[in-house]
Amino acid sequence: MILNKKNFIKSISIIFCVLISSSNCIAQSQKKPNVIIIYTDDQGAVDLGSYGSKDIYSPNIDKLAKSGTRFTQSYVAAPVCAPSRAALLTGKYPQNAGVAGNTSATPGSKGLAASQYTMAELFKDNGYTTGHIGKWHLGMDYESSPNAQGFDYSFGHLRGCIDNYSHYFYWEGPNVHDLYENGKEVFYDGVYFPDLASEKAINFVKNQKEQPFFMFYAINMPHYPYQPTQKWRDYYKNTPKPRGDYAAFISTIDERIGFLIDTLEQLGMRENTIIIYQSDNGYSTETRAFNGGGNSGPYRGAKSSLFEGGIRLPTIINWKNNLPENTVNNQFLMNIDWMPTLAQLCNLTTSIDSIDGLDTSEMIQNSAAISPRTSAFWKYGNQWVVRKGNWKLIGNPKDTSNKGKLDFDKDALFLSNLSVDVSEMKNLADTYPEIVEELIATYISWEHGSKDDIPKKIQTVSHIGTTGEILAKSELHSNYKNIEVLLDGKLGYADYSTGQWIGQEGKDLEFIIDLKTTKQLSEISLSYLSSFGNWVFPPKKFEVSFSENGKAFSNANIKEIELSKKENNTNTASLNLNIKSRYVKIYIKGIGACPDWHTGAGNPAWFFIDEIIIK
Structure with a gap:
């Protein structure tokens, strides 16, 4: 074979590239395995093709499942974002990690304490380069920041969610820009955040040639706002909203995971990289998520719920040619188990003490083995x-x-x-x-x-209002229209979500009660709730007035309710009377906006009321 100069140079180039690729493969095979944890945000329990979804296109994630292990009984330790992430990174129940609920978005507010030993610190202590890409949501002070928690490199947003183009956090006032790289605010105005995060993740991997790496790739989708790319909006154009936009967001995730896996393949790192895929909690039914979009399949519950749909989530582990392939594992495990499990799989030497997680590596290596996890606890609110x-x-x-x-x-x-x-x-x-x-x-x-x-039996109270009828004269919140509970003689638990409470956000409420006949009234009391962590405040004012015909009301009695900074749970406001009337008008005025001292200052405040007790 005769080679001209051009063909000779081309042949030498090919040989050089093969040698470089081979040297990368040899280098990768001689060091401890890399680890990538992909943590999605508010993803439903069955929202992948590999988990049975017929209307979601997720070929890259499904390929991970096909060439790895897909779990059917994998749980997270909390049904909302921050405590789930704290549990993952510390191997502890959220309460032991010190993050039992979502952290505040207020600048300087504390989150995951510096005293907590994280998975990033574990890998770092074993010679790994560590990186965080995407969402953090574990505190706003330096001690809680990614770089102070063991990550050599960090890029992403610190709060719970951002607009994907402006990178602003809108859900607590004032609107604030939220994008940081190694603790320094950075600006990429108008650049799509999932693309930014994907690029940063790929670059992080490309830079790791001399030592193994651990990357926490905390993808901020499909958490609201639903902002998938136009390509995927078009793909799901015939799928009704919000399911269509939600599904398009899942496909947006999948596409970027494909980019990352392709990079690992090109660099010869694929066989020496453990990939874990998991959602942080179930899909959201919040108003900002258009009340849904996700699917929990056979399970009851979603985000914020401890039914299975809030905590039993898609989970995959894949280590090419090292762990079982095309395997469905039905054993019980939790996200707190990943820390000790990965320590064993990666042969890490640093001891991990005082954690709640269990080493499930034997069960993962042999799906016929019995999981060491036979019990677990959850507590949220x-x-x-x-x-x-x-x-x-x-x-x-x-x-x-x-x-x-x-x-x-x-x-x-x-x-x-x-x-x-x-x-x-x-x-x-x-x-x-x-x-x-x-x-x-x-x-x-x-x-x-x-x-x-332990729940106590619902308290009942006997009063003349229980035989009357109640009519709303103001617009009710769409989630709280069962006003009959205000006269059912039952007192609600100290939790607005129990179905016994009527809530209003930023507005007031007004009702007319028909007692059926004229009666002598001596007292009217209103039960209300305080739960500042949920933006629930006492009403500002409770006012009653009276009528014989249900049209003209007079003799107004007003009870001003003092706003205390102390959480009091359930409370009662009472008015003493001496009047005869058939109709009673009840007006409850809220405080309007969260007060200046609250983390949600300036945003609409909630109030919740229960029984209107008429004696």
């Missing part, structure tokens, strides 16, 4: 769960998927057997009272369980 074997007991359950009604006379303790029915649509508490008692005792024995958490 006043909801709590203890799972022991296949029995699961929920205290004060909340169904954000709205798949069924909860009767808080009967369902305050909700028992399921997950080996028989994963839907959690039937409460077995009355059928197996001995199991309920056993699980209550187990929960109380947990360091964060308490007898005070």
Whole structure:
């Protein structure tokens, strides 16, 4: 074969590239495995093709599942963003990690404490380069920042969500720009954040040639605002909204994961990189998410709920040619287990003490092996769960998927057997009272369980209003229209989500009560709730006036309600009377906006009321 100069140079170039690629492969094979944890945001329990979705296109993630292990009983330790992330990175229950709920967006506010030992610090102590890309949501002070928590490199937003083009955080005032690289604010005006994050993730991987790396790729999708690319909007143009935009966001995720995997392949790193894919909690049914878009499949619940749909989520592990392929693993594990599991798989030497996670590496390497995890606890707000074997007991359950009604006379303790029915649509508490008692005792024995958490029987109160009729004269909030609870004689728990409360955001409420006949009235009381962490404040004013014909009202009595900074849970405002009347008009004025001292200062404030007690 005769080579001309051009062909000779081309041949030498090919040989050179092969040698470089081979040297990369040899270098990668001689060091500890790289680790990438891909953590999506507010993704539904079945929202991938590999998890049974018929209307979502996710070929790259599905390929990870096909060439790896897909879990069917994988859980996160909390149903919302921040505590789920804290649990993942520390191997601890959120309460032990010090992040039991979502962290504040206020500049300088604390989050994950510096004293917590994170997964990033574990890998760093074992010679890894560590990187965080995407969402953080674990605090706004330096000690809580990614670079102070073991990450050599960080790029992304610190708060819970941003607009993907302006990179502004809109959900607590004032509107604020939120994009940082290694603690320094950076500006990429108008550049699509998922593309920015993808580019930064790929560049981070490309720069790791001499030592292994750990990357926490915290993708901020499909969390609202739903802003998929036009390519994927067009693909789902015939899918009704919000499902169409949500699905397009999943495909936007999938496409960028494909870019990352292609990079690993090109660099010869693929076989020496462990990839974990997981969602932080279930899909959102919040107003800003258009009340849905995601799908929890056979499971009840969504984000903010401790039913399965809020915490049992898509999870995949893939280590090409090193871990089982095309495997479905039905064993029980949690996100707190990844820290000790990865330490074992990567042969890390640093000891990990005082964590709640368990090493599940043997079960992952052999799906026939039994998981070391047989029980777990969850606690979020006043909801709590203890799972022991296949029995699961929920205290004060909340169904954000709205798949069924909860009767808080009967369902305050909700028992399921997950080996028989994963839907959690039937409460077995009355059928197996001995199991309920056993699980209550187990929960109380947990360091964060308490007898005070156990639901008490709903209090009832007898008053003349229960025989009357109530009519709303102001616009009700779309989520709180069951005004009959205001005269049902039952007092609500100290939680606005129990179905016993009527809520209003930023506006006032007005009702007319028809007592059917003229009656002598001596007192009218209003039950209300304080929960500042949920932006719930006492009403500013409670006013009653009276009428014999239901049209002309007079003799107004007003109760001003003092706003205290102290959380008081349930409260009562009362007016003493001496009047005869058939019709009573009730006017409740809210404070309007969150006060200056609150993290949501300037934004619409909520108030919640329950029983209107008429004597």
